[in-house]
Amino acid sequence: xxxxxxxxxxxxxxxxxxxxxxxxxxxxxxxxxxxxxxxxxxxxxxxxxxxxxxxxxxxxxxxxxxxxxxxxxxxxxxxxxxxxxxxxxxxxxxxxxxxx
Amino acid sequence: xxxxxxxxxxxxxxxxxxxxxxxxxxxxxxxxxxxxxxxxxxxxxxxxxxxxxxxxxxxxxxxxxxxxxxxxxxxxxxxxxxxxxxxxxxxxxxxxxxxxxxxxxxxxxxxxxxxxxxxxxxxxxxxxxxxxxxxxxxxxxxxxxxxxxxxxxxxxxxxxxxxxxxxxxxxxxxxxxxxxxxxxxxxxxxxxxxxxxxxxxxxxxxxxxxxxxxxxxxxxxxxxxxxxxxxxxxxxxxxxxxxxxxxxxxxxxxxxxxxxxxxxxxxxxxxxxxxxxxxxxxxxxxxxxxxxxxxxxxxxxxxxxxxxxxxxxxxxxxxxxxxxxxxxxxxxxxxxxxxxxxxxxxxxxxxxxxxxxxxxxxxxxxxxxxxxxxxxxxxxxxxxxxxxxxxxxxxxxxxxxxxxxxxxxxxxxxxxxxxxxxxxxxxxxxx
Numbered sequence: 001x002x003x004x005x006x007x008x009x010x011x012x013x014x015x016x017x018x019x020x021x022x023x024x025x026x027x028x029x030x031x032x033x034x035x036x037x038x039x040x041x042x043x044x045x046x047x048x049x050x051x052x053x054x055x056x057x058x059x060x061x062x063x064x065x066x067x068x069x070x071x072x073x074x075x076x077x078x079x080x081x082x083x084x085x086x087x088x089x090x091x092x093x094x095x096x097x098x099x100x
Numbered sequence: 101x102x103x104x105x106x107x108x109x110x111x112x113x114x115x116x117x118x119x120x121x122x123x124x125x126x127x128x129x130x131x132x133x134x135x136x137x138x139x140x141x142x143x144x145x146x147x148x149x150x151x152x153x154x155x156x157x158x159x160x161x162x163x164x165x166x167x168x169x170x171x172x173x174x175x176x177x178x179x180x181x182x183x184x185x186x187x188x189x190x191x192x193x194x195x196x197x198x199x200x201x202x203x204x205x206x207x208x209x210x211x212x213x214x215x216x217x218x219x220x221x222x223x224x225x226x227x228x229x230x231x232x233x234x235x236x237x238x239x240x241x242x243x244x245x246x247x248x249x250x251x252x253x254x255x256x257x258x259x260x261x262x263x264x265x266x267x268x269x270x271x272x273x274x275x276x277x278x279x280x281x282x283x284x285x286x287x288x289x290x291x292x293x294x295x296x297x298x299x300x301x302x303x304x305x306x307x308x309x310x311x312x313x314x315x316x317x318x319x320x321x322x323x324x325x326x327x328x329x330x331x332x333x334x335x336x337x338x339x340x341x342x343x344x345x346x347x348x349x350x351x352x353x354x355x356x357x358x359x360x361x362x363x364x365x366x367x368x369x370x371x372x373x374x375x376x377x378x379x380x381x382x383x384x385x386x387x388x389x390x391x392x393x394x395x396x397x398x399x400x401x402x403x404x405x406x407x408x409x410x411x412x413x414x415x416x417x418x419x420x421x422x423x424x425x426x427x428x429x430x431x432x433x434x435x436x437x438x439x440x441x442x443x444x445x446x447x448x449x450x451x452x453x454x455x456x457x458x459x460x461x462x463x464x465x466x467x468x469x470x471x472x473x474x475x476x477x478x479x480x481x482x483x484x485x486x487x488x489x490x491x492x493x494x495x496x497x498x499x500x501x502x503x504x505x506x507x508x509x510x511x512x513x514x515x516x517x518x519x520x521x522x523x524x525x526x527x528x529x530x531x
Contacts, residue, residue: 002108005211007149010112012203014138017119020196029128029174033135036166037119040142043158047149051448053222056457059151059449063458066154066161067469071476073166077173078483084177085486 007048014041028080028090032073039069108148115141128174132167139163151449223302227269230279232258233311233340233424233438239284242310244270244277252277257284261424262439274302281316307440311340313425313433321377323418327447328381331415334444337369337378338422341435345372345391345423346400350407365390371398384415391423391435406435418442 018041021034043062050058084090115138122134139162146155230242242255253270277298298320300306309319317340324334339345347369369378371394391406406423413419420440425433446452458466 001102002104002148006108006112007145009204009207010115010145012207013116013200014119016196016200016203017116017123019199020193021123023195024123027128029170029177030131033122033131033170036162037122037135037138040139040162043154044142044145047146047151047154050151051149054448055222056449056453057461059154059454060457060462062151062154063157063454064462064465064469066157067473070161070166071473073169074476074480075483077169078480081173081176082483090177 004048004052008045011041011045011048014038014044026091026093028083028092028095029077031092032076032080036069036073039065104148108145111141111144111148115145129171132170132174135170136163136167139167149449153449153451153454223274225271226274226300226302226304226306227271228253228300228306228308229267229269230255230258230308230310231263231420231422231438231440232260233309233422234260234281234316235311235313235425235427235433237281237283237316240310241282241284241286242308243280243282244272245280246273247276261426261436266440266442269305272300274300276300279308279310279318281310307420309338309340309422311422311424313342313427317375319375319377321420323420323442324379325418325442325445327445328416331384332381333384333413333415333417333419335380335382335413335419335421337372338420339372339374339376340422340424341405342374342425343405344374344394344396344398345405346370346394347372347378348390348392348400350388350390367400370394370400382413382419385413387411387413406437408437411437411439414441416444418444 015038018034018036018038021037022031025031025034043065046058046062046065050056050062080090083095087095089095118134118138118141122131122138125131125134139158143155143158143163146152146158228244232240232242234240238260240258240260242258243251244253244255246252252272255267255270258267277300279298298306298308298318300320305323305325307321307323309321311317311319319338319340321336321338323336328334337347346367348365348367350365368389372378387408389408389411390404391408393401393403393405395401408421411421418441420442422438422440424436424438426436428434446456
């Protein structure tokens, strides 16, 4: 049986890859996808812990995370579409009016 | 290396590779496709972690809905527009490297210092229920008393014999208890008490079988309510009569006389002493079984004590069969089968188990998440409206009634004084 450590380390690797994606990519859609990857990595760790403790709560939380991710994607992509309409670009380097 | 380890290595490396490819693909569409592969890998990992329901949700929601939304937006904005160059800053790679290193160090320190071997499930309180097989109490109240003599649980009006509805387990603290019995609805100052104290340990599901013809005896039967694979059920036999019994399979021919029956019968259980329990796992079946009296030495006699007619072993359930004693006419005592069928706990990670937790322990978060989804839906629609949300231009002014109704009626009927006699108007006003 594969231990919990292996799953948690895999989830950490995926999380770091997602975080690097958020930092490296300029395309807002790709940044979003990287955030999804990070959420998934967290889900994997939650399910691994849930099995280790032989409880169901971790899995319920993963269910909630998936739901919240769906809501987040719906709003985020709507934002991206709106921004693209006004700026003709979704490059996050172009969208820097908020810079102080 | 077991198959599971090999599978984990393959799936894990595919998921890491697909995440990497997502990271460095120039085309946004390719990135999205690699991410779908990554999600599929994680769904398989969920399956390996005993979470089949989440694996299904992962495929349906992530790989299905969310990624389709992503692909849709990429196509909507034009795939060329989504093409981009990676940032070439060295600081990003350095930052990522430091982040990764820090996370790994933290995890390593955690696993080395804490370890995972001593992580044990939190023990749950023992659960108790009572089955009434008392010949002298057709309906009884049971009181569970702790060592201090306080009543911690009551089971009221427990009917003798096979209950129509299986009473639920009652959760109590671990410890030593005494069970008291009284006739249903009667004063409990003169109860019968169990001779031996019952010790209930954590994580136990205990069915207390109360039996006895004159006094009351108790038998605490710890039941294994964990999930069973396939069409198998757990069977527990309890002998509460005063004679030792043997269980035989008489086959389907009930019409044979006793001698032939006993010659051809297959002995399943040679000796079940009074107060003994026999526990086994059986496939779901409708067996033709009978109990035969045995001598104290364990020799089978030819006296069939009880035939189990219409006895069904249910799969996925705990089947408890108690041979009790019932009082018939003129105080004759005869054995009777008391059946007690309870569903076993659902499998780990099954929709049943998650649903039970979701709708019992997490109802409020569930409703809040539903509200959040609703808000997100409205938000997405509002955001993508081309010119924001404006109220629809309506009619500029309200239509006014230029003339009172009575004058309309007057012009139509040619009469002036319709006021005061509305009952005479046969035709409705207006057109």
